[in-house]
Amino acid sequence: MYLDKFADRERVNLELDGATTHGDPHQREVDLRRDALLATIGIVVVRFAHRRLVNEIAAVRRETLAILAIRRT
Template sequence: MRTGVVADAIGDRLTIPLRLAAAVSRVPRLPGRSRLVRLIDLMVAGCRSYLEVFGVEHVFSGEGLPEFARQAPITAGGRTYLLDLFAERERVDVELDGAAWHGSPRQRERDLRRDAALATEGIMVVRYSYRRLVGEPDTVRLELSRILRLRR
């Protein structure tokens, strides 16, 4: 199944996860149905990109890691931000930076301003690139586990 196509359709606001869930529920015999249902469930729970789905499935779950809030709304500096993965107790925001959304100098400046605003609320932002997350999932998991332990 093409995870990116589903994530792009939701990200581009062509549909919403609940509408996809309803459509799939009406088709009991569909090739790859169980994987599609799992993907839609992750999208309903707040994943908004292929990178977030990959992170939840392969990196940011399991022993020693908290249950992260996905797309958690946090107000800082008079603005509300949606945090990709938020460990509330530790006050750590994990941002997954795909090049498509975070590659330009203008977007990088926005990210820096956002990180500074979140810091004023005591929130530490940890960013992982696509390359690092997909290429070094075990290293990323260990690094994040250490960060969370130190923040407790």
């Protein structure tokens, strides 16, 4: 299974979702099933839309760092 950006120590997978693929209802279902499967082995999936990555860089960075910090404790 391919993970976009996996933080091993924190067991967090950061998924970078593009509108073309992830706007499809079938793909959304596939993503939800995959996220649930990863949760069964203790991996938290955090998804960021491409739009946010481009337009809200500082906010995405803050959120990511906060999530990783919480998971370290």
